Structure formats: structure tokens, C-alpha cells
Amino acid sequence: ESQLIIKERQQTTFQVEELINLLDGGKEKTALRRSIEQTILSDPLMKTDKIGYLTREQKYVQSVRRMMYFFTDLAKRNKWNIEDPHCPEMLFLSRSLSSVVAFMIHMGAFVPSISSFGTLEQVSKWQPLAKECLIIGCYAQTELGHGTNLRRLETTSTFDRNTQEFIVNTPNLSSMKWWPGDMGKSANHAMVMAQLITNGENHGMQAFIVPIRDMTTHKPLPGVEVGNIGSIMSLEDTDNGYLRLNNVRIPKENMLAKYANVDRSGRFQQTGNNRLMYASMMNLRIVLTREQMIHALQKACTIAARYSCVRKQGSLTPNGPEIPIMDYVTQQNKVIPRIALAYALDFTIMEVRHRYVQFLADVTRGDLSNMAEMHAISSGIKANASERTVAGVETLRRACGGHGYSMASGLPYLLLSVTGSCTYEGENTVLYLQVARYLIKTAANISMGKSVDGSSAYLAENTEARCSATSQEEFYDHSLLDACFKHRSKQLLQSVAMDLQGLLAEGKQQMEAWNLLSIQLVNSAKAHIERYIVATSASFVRKLNCSLKVKKLLNQLCSLVALHQITNFPGDFLKDGYLDSHQLDLARKAEVKLLQSLRHNVVGLVDAFDFRDEILGSCIGAYDGNAYERLYDYAKNDVMNKNDVHEESYQYLRPHLHRG
Ligand SMILES: CC/C=C\C/C=C\C/C=C\CCCC(=O)SCCNC(=O)CCNC(=O)[C@H](O)C(C)(C)COP(=O)(O)OP(=O)(O)OC[C@H]1O[C@@H](n2cnc3c(N)ncnc32)[C@H](O)[C@@H]1OP(=O)(O)O
Numbered sequence: 097e098s099q100l101i102i103k104e105r106q107q108t109t110f111q112v113e114e115l116i117n118l119l120d121g122g123k124e125k126t127a128l129r130r131s132i133e134q135t136i137l138s139d140p141l142m143k144t145d146k147i148g149y150l151t152r153e154q155k156y157v158q159s160v161r162r163m164m165y166f167f168t169d170l171a172k173r174n175k176w177n178i179e180d181p182h183c184p185e186m187l188f189l190s191r192s193l194s195s196v197v198a199f200m201i202h203m204g205a206f207v208p209s210i211s212s213f214g215t216l217e218q219v220s221k222w223q224p225l226a227k228e229c230l231i232i233g234c235y236a237q238t239e240l241g242h243g244t245n246l247r248r249l250e251t252t253s254t255f256d257r258n259t260q261e262f263i264v265n266t267p268n269l270s271s272m273k274w275w276p277g278d279m280g281k282s283a284n285h286a287m288v289m290a291q292l293i294t295n296g297e298n299h300g301m302q303a304f305i306v307p308i309r310d311m312t313t314h315k316p317l318p319g320v321e322v323g324n325i326g327s328i329m330s331l332e333d334t335d336n337g338y339l340r341l342n343n344v345r346i347p348k349e350n351m352l353a354k355y356a357n358v359d360r361s362g363r364f365q366q367t368g369n370n371r372l373m374y375a376s377m378m379n380l381r382i383v384l385t386r387e388q389m390i391h392a393l394q395k396a397c398t399i400a401a402r403y404s405c406v407r408k409q410g411s412l413t414p415n416g417p418e419i420p421i422m423d424y425v426t427q428q429n430k431v432i433p434r435i436a437l438a439y440a441l442d443f444t445i446m447e448v449r450h451r452y453v454q455f456l457a458d459v460t461r462g463d464l465s466n467m468a469e470m471h472a473i474s475s476g477i478k479a480n481a482s483e484r485t486v487a488g489v490e491t492l493r494r495a496c497g498g499h500g501y502s503m504a505s506g507l508p509y510l511l512l513s514v515t516g517s518c519t520y521e522g523e524n525t526v527l528y529l530q531v532a533r534y535l536i537k538t539a540a541n542i543s544m545g546k547s548v549d550g551s552s553a554y555l556a557e558n559t560e561a562r563c564s565a566t567s568q569e570e571f572y573d574h575s576l577l578d579a580c581f582k583h584r585s586k587q588l589l590q591s592v593a594m595d596l597q598g599l600l601a602e603g604k605q606q607m608e609a610w611n612l613l614s615i616q617l618v619n620s621a622k623a624h625i626e627r628y629i630v631a632t633s634a635s636f637v638r639k640l641n642c643s644l645k646v647k648k649l650l651n652q653l654c655s656l657v658a659l660h661q662i663t664n665f666p667g668d669f670l671k672d673g674y675l676d677s678h679q680l681d682l683a684r685k686a687e688v689k690l691l692q693s694l695r696h697n698v699v700g701l702v703d704a705f706d707f708r709d710e711i712l713g714s715c716i717g718a719y720d721g722n723a724y725e726r727l728y729d730y731a732k733n734d735v736m737n738k739n740d741v742h743e744e745s746y747q748y749l750r751p752h753l754h755r756g
């Protein structure tokens with residue numbers, strides 16, 4: 097173990113194990129997670145070859161082999177509960193598997209969609225088959241021509257009264273399904289989202305289970321053309337596919353009919369709120385935020401923090417001893433606010449998940465009153481967490497200098513794989529605009545004197561016109577910081593709501609006015625979600641039952657998240673004079689002081705994320721801090737170094753070198 101990292105751990109002021117337990121949700125949960133990780137990582141059939149040395153095809157094959165074994169054997173043998181995406185086992189499993197892998201969409205989207213859209217009878221038919229991997233499914237919503245605008249999906253499913261079948265068709269190039277994970281090579285069934293047509297009438301998007309490959313030969317079924325869409329930016333363990341359906345007939349029972357059904361004569365009946373067809377996307381947005389985005393940020397923080405403590409460069413005195421780069425305040429400003437953000441997002445998503453589980457129970461009782469708010473929160477948190485994670489991982493990668501550019505650091509892989517999360521499961525701008533839609537409606541309700549509660553209640557509160565802070569210390573106070581975020585959000589919303597009214601009064605159409613103001617609308621949505629994160633994480637910490645040392649530390653992290661936003665994006669806080677430039681200076685000084693106070697706990701804070709080296713996959717971020725030894729070993733093992741002289745050298749170099 098590097099002496100430098102040992103020294104860092106000696107400076108830690110709190111019990112790391114206490115914080116680990118807290119993040120896991122208790123001592124027992126930590127034990128469960130560690131035993132899951134141990135089982136997975138010690139099983140020879142779950143081993144991965146070094147990912148950097150595999151071809152795209154080898155990565156896919158390896159992933160299919162591992163994951164089929166995992167779902168059909170290992171998870172069952174260990175009786176892990178992987179039924180519910182929100183149960184602890186499922187949360188811990190995705191950590192151990194450490195990337196997007198084969199059958200994630202099958203288990204994470206196809207299986208849950210059966211119960212989201214299916215009747216009890218349909219669930220009891222399809223779910224056991226899918227859970228046992230007796231069928232492999234994908235979630236086929238996006239088309240070549242449309243991903244966001246679901247109303248304009250072109251795939252049709254037309255009811256044939258004579259045969260009591262649906263005819264599923266992708267009538268043209270742009271209507272073919274494009275992107276679904278697990279579809280390219282693995283899936284034999286697809287959950288196809290298509291326009292339902294009965295008796296010549298279009299009833300909008302519904303879900304249909306369409307067999308696409310033969311269950312014996314795995315060849316495409318008649319009328320089906322299916323394949324892989326080709327190389328993508330990352331996530332090469334999976335097979336994103338395309339699918340053309342040429343009037344493929346499926347039985348009437350394959351339309352999932354929880355919220356709408358078609359009788360034998362083709363009469364359509366809506367039995368539930370049609371927005372519930374969209375609501376299933378909330379689940380994946382919440383799951384992905386924790387399982388992919390926050391974990392990626394936590395891993396990148398772990399790598400950059402440990403490396404910054406063992407990397408020495410330069411000194412703070414002329415000809416003095418070299419210091420760890422973590423001692424530079426600029427380096428602290430790159431690493432520590434990201435650690436703070438990783439904690440704040442984790443605390444926030446725990447609360448969101450808790451609320452979502454309650455929301456599901458409400459829906460079962462027929463109560464949809466919280467749907468709009470839940471949709472706004474899940475969309476906003478997904479967009480904000482992915483955006484800040486991708487930016488954060490890139491900052492942390494650069495914070496590792498040259499070694500951050502090497503695949504050996506693990507950082508480029510994290511960055512490439514998490515980048516997609518800004519696009520999939522709802523493109524971020526589009527999701528922010530959904531939040532804005534909710535906010536504008538809320539503003540209208542407030543102006544009509546209606547009461548608002550939950551996460552937007554503050555929009556109806558009276559707030560001070562000026563921030564009251566006169567000292568640095570006040571900028572650590574959560575209620576003062578929350579007031580800054582509330583004010584920013586309120587004034588951005590009020591201003592865009594007024595502009596919208598103005599444009600409508602001028603005679604602009606609603607959608608045109610909306611488009612003209614969409615930059616402001618997105619900013620307003622971001623401000624609302626950032627306030628939600630600041631408030632939710634602080635209140636989560638307030639309620640924690642933990643030691644004073646840990647509480648103090650977590651309170652500092654919450655303050656830092658808020659302060660870092662204010663000092664880096666001060667414009668909207670200054671705009672209407674809520675903060676003045678003197679207060680901004682105080683906030684900046686408060687931030688630097690906080691960075692220095694957190695400095696000696698940096699390694700402890702990332703150790704508490706408790707990522708084993710095998711999961712981290714980084715030469716520079718391993719627990720023992722032996723970065724250089726590992727980098728050297730990595731280089732020695734490069735396939736290019738198999739022989740001292742590369743064959744190509746004989747073929748192309750030697751003839752030229754001997755010309756003279
Ligand atoms: C462990 C991990 C497990 C598995 C994962 C592993 C790997 C993951 C890798 C990749 C996964 C990627 C999967 C996918 O990408 S699947 C495809 C996802 N696609 C999308 O997200 C499409 C985005 N588009 C939309 O959501 C909508 O179409 C739209 C943007 C909302 C526009 O539709 P439109 O009908 O025009 O909407 P509006 O008129 O704006 O709204 C109508 C009405 O509905 C309400 N609404 C909209 N969305 C929802 C929702 N999700 N839930 C609840 N309600 C919703 C909206 O608020 C409005 O209500 P009003 O009352 O205001 O009228």
C-alpha cells in the first residue's frame with residue numbers, strides 16, 4: 097500500500113464503515129451487498145477478460161455467456177430477489193456487474209413493462225417465462241424516424257376481426273424500430289409500441305408482445321427482419337437492434353390490456369388513464385439515475401480522489417518537497433464538489449425511490465393524484481443527474497492529467513458509457529421541457545389561488561427580495577442556501593410565465609410561444625430540480641441517525657453542492673439583486689474554506705463508496721494507491737507488447753530502414 101494513501105487514511109476524522117452502512121441503508125444491507133459482490137466476483141464463470149483487449153463481438157459474446165449464467169443459475173441458487181428493480185438485491189447487483197450488460201433491457205425494461213401494461217392474466221402468462229429467461233425480450237419503442245415524439249410513432253397494429261389477430265407493420269423505412277437493447281442478436285420477443293388501429297380508427301400508442309425469432313432455430317420469423325444497428329459510442333456488451341415487421345400477425349391476447357382493450361368486434365375501450373402508457377418510463381428513469389449515473393460519478397470520484405493523493409507534482413515552496421496534487425486548491429475544486437454531488441444525488445434518489453414506491457401503491461388503488469409531480473421529479477432528476485454526471489466524470493478525468501486519458505485509468509470507459517444516459521430514456525432537453533410544462537401549470541394554479549404542495553409548495557411561498565447573508569459562515573447554513581435556490585427558481589419561473597402570457601396576448605399560438613421561450617423554460621426546470629436536490633439531500637441528512645462527526649461532514653457536503661452551483665453559475669442569483677457581488681465574494685471564500693476543511697477526509701469519503709478494485713477497474717484509483725506499479729503492469733500486458741518486435745515492423749518498417 098502506498099505510504100501516501102496510508103497517511104491520507106490516518107487523517108480521516110470519521111469511521112468509514114459507518115458511512116458505508118449509511119449509504120447501503122444499514123449494516124445488514126452492507127453485509128448483503130458484500131456477500132453478493134463476493135459471490136459474483138469469485139465465481140469463475142462470471143469472470144471478465146480485460147475489457148480493453150476484447151473486440152466488439154467478443155464483448156457481446158462474453159456478456160451473453162456471463163449474464164445467461166447469472167440469471168438462470170447464480171442468482172437463483174443464491175435466492176437473490178431480482179424481481180423488483182427497487183429491492184436492495186437489484187441495487188447491489190447492478191453495482192457488481194459494473195456496466196450495462198446483456199439482458200439488462202430484458203430484465204430492466206421488458207419484464208417490468210409486462211406488469212406495467214398487462215392484465216393479471218397476461219402477467220401470469222408472460223412474466224414467469226421472461227423471468228426464467230425462457231423467452232428473451234426487448235423494449236421496442238424508438239423508431240428510426242421518431243424517439244421523442246411518441247405520438248408520431250409509425251408502427252401500426254391493426255385489428256383483424258375475421259381472425260381475431262393484430263397485424264403489426266412497420267410500413268416504411270422511418271418506422272422501423274431502431275435502438276432497442278438486446279434486440280440486435282439476442283431477443284426472441286419484442287414489446288412493440290405501436291399505433292392501435294381498429295375499424296379504421298387510430299387509438300394511439302399501445303404495447304404488443306411480438307415474437308420475432310424462432311424459439312428453436314433463433315432465426316427471424318416470417319415477415320421479420322432484425323439485426324444489429326452497428327457500432328455505437330460505447331456499451332458494446334449489448335446489441336442495440338433494428339426491426340422491420342412486414343404485416344406480422346399476432347394473437348389478439350398479445351395486446352397488453354391493463355389500461356385499454358379491444359373486444360371481438362374491434363370496439364376499443366380505454367379502462368385507465370392513457371398517460372399510464374407513459375408512466376412506465378418513470379421507473380427506468382429512476383433506476384438508471386442510481387444504477388448508472390450516480391454509480392459512475394462515485395466511481396470516477398474514487399479514482400480521481402485516490403490518484404490525486406498519490407500523485408505528486410510541484411511544490412508550495414521554492415525547491416521545497418513535492419506535494420500531492422490534491423493539496424492544490426484548484427484540484428480540490430475539481431474533485432471535492434463532485435464527491436459532494438455524488439453524495440447529494442445519492443441521498444436525493446433514495447428519497448425519490450421511496451416516493452415512487454408509494455406512488456405505485458397509490459396507482460394500484462386508482463389514485464393518480466401524484467402522477468404529474470412524480471413525472472416532473474423523475475424526468476428532472478434523470479436529466480440533471482445525467483448532465484452533471486457526464487460533466488463531472490469529464491472534469492475528474494481531466495483532473496488526472498495524462499493518465500486520465502489512458503484506458504488504464506478506467507475513466508474514459510466510465511465517461512463513454514455514461515454519456516448515453518443524457519439521451520436514452522428521454523433526451524434531457526425534452527425531459528426538462530416536461531418539467532417546465534408541470535411548472536407552468538403550477539404557476540397558473542398559484543395565480544388562481546389554488547393550493548400547491550409537495551416539491552413545488554415553495555413556489556407559492558412569500559420569499560425575501562434580498563439574501564440576508566453578511567458573513568462567510570452564513571453561507572454554510574442550509575436554510576439560507578435553500579432560500580437562494582428557492583428564490584432563483586421562483587423568479588425564473590415567474591419571468592418565463594409572464595413572457596409566455598405576453599406572447600399569447602400578442603396573438604402567438606401556444607406551441608410557437610412555448611418554442612420561443614424554450615431556453616428560459618429549460619433554465620427554469622433546471623433551477624427547480626437543482627433546488628429539489630439541494631433541499632432533499634439536506635433534509636435527508638437532517639433526519640439521519642448517525643454520529644455527530646458523520647453528520648457534520650455530510651452537512652458540509654450538502655452546503656458545498658449548493659455553494660459550488662452559486663459560485664459557478666452566479667448569473668441567475670445576481671440577476672434581480674437577490675445576491676450582490678459582495679455576497680458572491682463571501683460565498684466564494686466560504687467555498688474555498690469548505691474545500692480545505694474537507695481536504696483531509698477526501699480518501700475516507702470515497703472509500704465509503706466501497707467499490708472493490710475489480711469493480712472500479714482502474715490502475716490509478718485502486719485501494720492501495722499503487723498507481724505506477726499498476727500502470728506499468730497494464731502496459732506490459734498490452735497485446736501490442738506480446739513480442740518485442742511487431743510483425744508489421746518486419747513487413748513495413750524494415751524495407752524502408754535498409755534503403756540507404
Ligand atoms: C439496472 C438497469 C436496468 C436496465 C437498464 C439497462 C440499460 C439501459 C440502457 C438504455 C435504456 C434505454 C431505454 C430507452 O431509451 S426506452 C425509450 C425511451 N423513450 C423515451 O423516453 C421517449 C421520450 N418521450 C416521451 O416521454 C413523450 O413522448 C413526451 C416527450 C412526453 C411527449 O409526448 P406527448 O404526448 O407529446 O406529451 P405531452 O403532450 O407533453 O404530455 C401529455 C401528458 O402526459 C404526461 N406525461 C408525459 N410523460 C409522462 C410520463 N412518463 N409519466 C406520466 N405522465 C407523463 C404529460 O405531463 C402530459 O400531462 P398533462 O396533464 O400536462 O397534459
Ligand SMILES: Cc1cc2nc3c(=O)[nH]c(=O)nc-3n(C[C@H](O)[C@H](O)[C@H](O)COP(=O)(O)OP(=O)(O)OC[C@H]3O[C@@H](n4cnc5c(N)ncnc54)[C@H](O)[C@@H]3O)c2cc1C
Pocket residue numbers: 201235236237238241242243244245274275276277331336516519520521522523524525526529
Ligand atoms: C444506448 C442507447 C440505448 C437505447 N435503448 C433503447 C431501447 O432499449 N428501447 C427504445 O425504444 N429506445 C432506446 N433508445 C432510444 C432512445 O430512447 C432515444 O434515442 C431517445 O429517447 C431520444 O430520442 P431521439 O433519438 O428521437 O432524439 P431526438 O428527439 O431526435 O433528439 C434530437 C434533438 O432534438 C431535440 N428535440 C426533439 N424533440 C424536441 C422538442 N419537442 N422540443 C425541443 N427539442 C426537441 C432534442 O433535444 C435533441 O437535441 C436507446 C438509445 C441509446 C443511445
